[in-house]
Amino acid sequence: MNTYLHRILCALIFSFLIVSGCTSSKNTTSDKRTPPPSSSSDGMKAYSSVITKEAKTDEGLFDVHWVKDKLYYEIPDSLLNREMLLVSRLAQVPTDYFGFFSAGSKTAEQVITFERQNDKILIRKQSYNAVAADTLPVYKSVKANNFAPVIAAFPIETMGEDSTTMVIEMTDFFTSDTEAISGAIGFLRQQYQVRRLDGNRSYIESAKSFPQNIEVRHVLTYNAGNPPSDEQTATLSMMMSQSMVLLPKEPMRPRYEDYRVGWFTVNQIDYGSDAQKAEEKSYIRRWRLEPKDPEAYARGELVEPVKPIVYYLDPATPTKYVPYIKQGVEDWNEAFEEAGFKNAVIAKEAPSPEEDPDWSPEDIRYSTVRWVASTIRNAVGPSVSDPRTGEIIESDIVWYHNHMRSYRNRLMIETGAANPAARKLKLDDDLIGETMRRVISHEIGHAIGLPHNMQSSSAYPVDSLRSGNFTQEYGIATTIMEYARQNYIAQPGDENIRFIRKIGPYDKYSVNWGYRVIPDAETPEDEKPVLDQWILDKADDPIYRFASSTGYDPSSQTEDLSNDPVQASTYGLMNLKRVVPNLIEWTSTPGEGYDDLEEIYGELIGQWARYAGHVSTNIGGVYQSRKSSDQEGVLYTPVPKDYQREAIGFLNEHVFSTPDWLLDKEILRRIEHAGALERVKNLQSRMLNDVMGADVMIRLNEAHTFDGDDAYAPLEMLEDLRRGVWSEIYEMTSIDPYRRNLQRVYLDNIENLFNTDEIRSFRGNVDVKNSDIRAFLRVELGLLQNDLERAQTRISDGLTRAHIEDALIRIDDILDAES
Known part of the structure; x- marks a missing residue:
């Protein structure tokens, strides 16, 4: 064949391929077309051979067809690329399934679209983390950099009889281990040692279609090495519910x-x-x-x-x-x-x-x-x-x-002193x-x-x-x-x-x-001036403030009441002291033991810890105010010096002192053979850790840098704390076992701050090594060392003298290691 004829033939072939390609592409769109009644124009099965006369059909958003044990969706081309919300829930769970994953709990929520790709339908997960109007050039970049993952693909089994719908089989989507819709989410697979899904024991229970949504319930059964219950079966079964709802077009x-x-x-x-x-x-x-x-x-x-x-x-x-x-x-x-x-x-x-x-x-x-x-x-x-x-x-x-149990207990603990109706187990x-x-x-x-x-x-x-x-x-x-x-x-x-x-x-x-x-606003932007004015109208009234808990703001704490944490916790503690002597009577049931007494007594100790925590947050505390930049005033204000001192006074008097009111022998000898010493030590340790925290001292130091003597200086706080925790060496009295525990924890905290260069806090890491913290602590250890040596010669109690000797050795070890 000569070169000229060869070129003409190639051109004709190339043109034919282009036309064929365009024709094939057109067939993938949602344009209506009418295939022959017995077979599809592109080789698909005839509609009647897939959706047979035995099919049970539920009409709705998509027509849902049951053909024997197979589930089909018939998708209108008008709903291709329409966004739908797919919500996965646990409908039934095995005994002792993890935590909050109970019947009705949501395990996934995702926007999906059904898209046609040649002879397949793809389910893609869409994201709205990044957006731009589709009329803008940058929209192309947003799409290119947020490519939607394909979570499932299905061959088109047949076209609808009027060629405006596509039929796909969904059975495997619900009976296979499709992680995007499973109730066995990541960490639970590890915890329960999930090995594989058993298809023979997994099935679709129901599928119903409604005008705006489709509801499917299916059972998933996994082989598991450590199931939450019925261990001998090595099986984890759950009923899942999948809700797919069409999102509004507008x-x-x-x-x-x-x-x-x-x-x-x-x-x-x-x-x-x-x-x-x-x-x-x-x-x-x-x-x-x-x-x-x-x-x-x-x-x-x-x-x-x-x-x-x-x-x-x-x-x-x-x-x-x-x-x-x-x-x-x-x-x-x-x-x-x-x-x-x-x-x-x-x-x-x-x-x-x-x-x-x-x-x-x-x-x-x-x-x-x-x-x-x-x-x-x-x-x-x-x-x-x-x-x-x-x-x-x-x-x-x-x-x-x-949850009724929580409130039964807390009503007794928190309100029983003043509320007679709360003084019994069955409210x-x-x-x-x-x-x-x-x-x-x-x-x-x-x-x-x-x-x-x-x-x-x-x-x-x-x-x-x-x-x-x-x-x-x-x-x-x-x-x-x-x-x-x-x-x-x-x-x-x-x-x-x-x-x-x-x-x-x-x-x-x-x-x-x-x-x-x-009414007058037509866009979100139109609403903003009105919404802003509503806020400004209330800006000076504390009733209309909002803030989440931060860990440093004593005005934004969980479980607290009132604008005065010290006085509120004083009232709360007064009520706890009234409740304790009555707990045996209020929690006793004829013919039963002391389980309720033990439980409620333990929760009462937790309540004491909450009251103490509400006060300790004031040490190095900073009030936050939420304002916009056009409002006057700063956003962060340190707690006043006098109030921080008052807070330290409360802690020294009510938290770091031995809680004799709590150590009720009649209660303790009914619920345990031992444990009071360790329990009190643990609670006091948490409070001491809070007050001596590196982030607390950083905030105190910064406030003192800005405000000078008007601020509560770190060394002032440490002195007030030392004189409270070690009060016996200033009063020349014996030190009981609870206080000895507390004082050892005090030294442990200082040692930890010398041995740890960086400490993670609520708002990030604190560089202890390159801060003033260790300098402050060296001063405190030196003062404490002198005070202990003086007290050692004046206190006659043998156990106290031994404890002081041990404390002096610990201080030497800390300072020697640092030098």
Whole structure:
């Protein structure tokens, strides 16, 4: 063949390949086409040979077909590339499955899309961590640098009869070990020594399709070397629930978060913003509440939402507690009224199988309050949200049965001195019911978007919590989202006291800030000036402050009450001292032993530690204020010197002294043969570690650098601490075993600071070696050494003299090692 003819033939072949390629590409799009009735135009099986007459079909978002033991999805081409939220939950778990992974617990939440690639359908996991408007050039880079992983691929078995749908088999996706949707997540596989999934013992139980979602339940059975229960079976089985819901084509308008008002958020890096950086944008997580009557709403009238937030109670809920759970859900209506909505939150009992055979607590169409038969002592309030906008789609509150035990114990410990109703093991239904109600309210708060606000309790004056009128109207903290559970400040004789938390003024403020519709705003940017003004209007009132716990701010602590931690802990300690002598009587049950006494006594010691911790945080403490840059004033202010001294005084008097009130022989000889010495040492050690922490001394030193004599200098703090911990050598008295333990811990702490060059703290590592810390400690050791030598010649008690001799040797060893 000559060169000319060869070139023409090659060109013709090349052109044919191009045309063929274009034709093939066109067949992969969602354009409608009509294949012959008996077979597909591209070699696929005929529809009737895959979806046979025996098929059981459930119509909905995708038509779901059961053909014998195979599950098929029929996907409309109009839903290709549409974002869907896939939520994986544990529907049933084996006995003693790990921690909070109980029935109803979420194990994965991911946005997926179904995409066609030639003759396959891919499931891809989409991310909204990085975004840009698709009209901008940078959008191409965002896509290129955030390539969506393919978590599954399926051959297209056949095309629908009108060629607008594609059929894929999903059986293996649910019966194989697909880690993206499994309940045996990473660390649990290691803990239970999961080896492999047994396909013969794994199966799909049900698959149902609804207009906006598909619900699948399937059993996964693993071979496991160390299963949580039934070890002899070497088996781990669980029932999984997979909920796939279509996300709105028109997303809800998001609302920007502001760190001065606490909200859970979804966060994105917006590469399309005008900021000269990769700008992070955060939107609050909230339900889509829209007024039924916008005109009335704009006039300031209360109106119902188009779609209220509805929670269904688990049918497993004990009947006598149902009213309290319902009240706990609907308590939030008073806060939503502040935002202009009435009947915004509704609690319903779940329909019976006769009323709705399709109802399931795992169905993503329903938000639920689950009652879990578990020994876990907690409750949680997770939710599922659209990562594009923060719109909450569904949530499931989980109440663990044994959480009643926590509140039974703590009501006795914290309020028993002033509240006669709390002085028994079996509380009246009204009291435990009221407590449960407020726990549910707290968890619903999480589920509507609110995080913990640990600064709220510090807004109330300490003595206000001893006022019946005040506590009944305002509660014991400004928000139910604080870990301020019981009123431990009220004293015997205080009248009409509210002992349990409730919805407070901050809750109404934050719900209004997050949910009130701003009629004139058309974009999130339009809302910002209004939202900012709402914050500024309340900026000078401590009731409306928000902060999370930091470890250094005594106004933002967990489990605390009031604006005066020293006085509050004094009141709390006074009540503990009243409770201890009564514990045997309050916890005794005829015919039974002392297990309850041992448990509650142990938790009472933990409560004493909390009170001490609330005070110790003031040493080197720094108050935080959340402000924007256009507000006056600084954000961080050291705790005043006099108050820090007062805190050290409390610790020396009530924490580092021997707690004779706690060492009740009648109790201890009923619950143990020994242990009191070690128990007290451990508690006092924790407090001493807190006060002598490297980060504490760094903050003290910095405050002294800035403020001079107005600040509590590190050497002043160390002197006050030394004179408290070693008070016997200044008073020339004997040192008891508890105090000897404490003093040895004091020296151990100093030795550790000499031997450790870098110590990790709450806000990062502290470079001890190159700081002033060791210089301060050398001064203290020198002073203590002189004081011990002087006391050694004046104290006659033999054990005390031996202890002093040992302490002097330890000091020499520390200083010698350092030199």
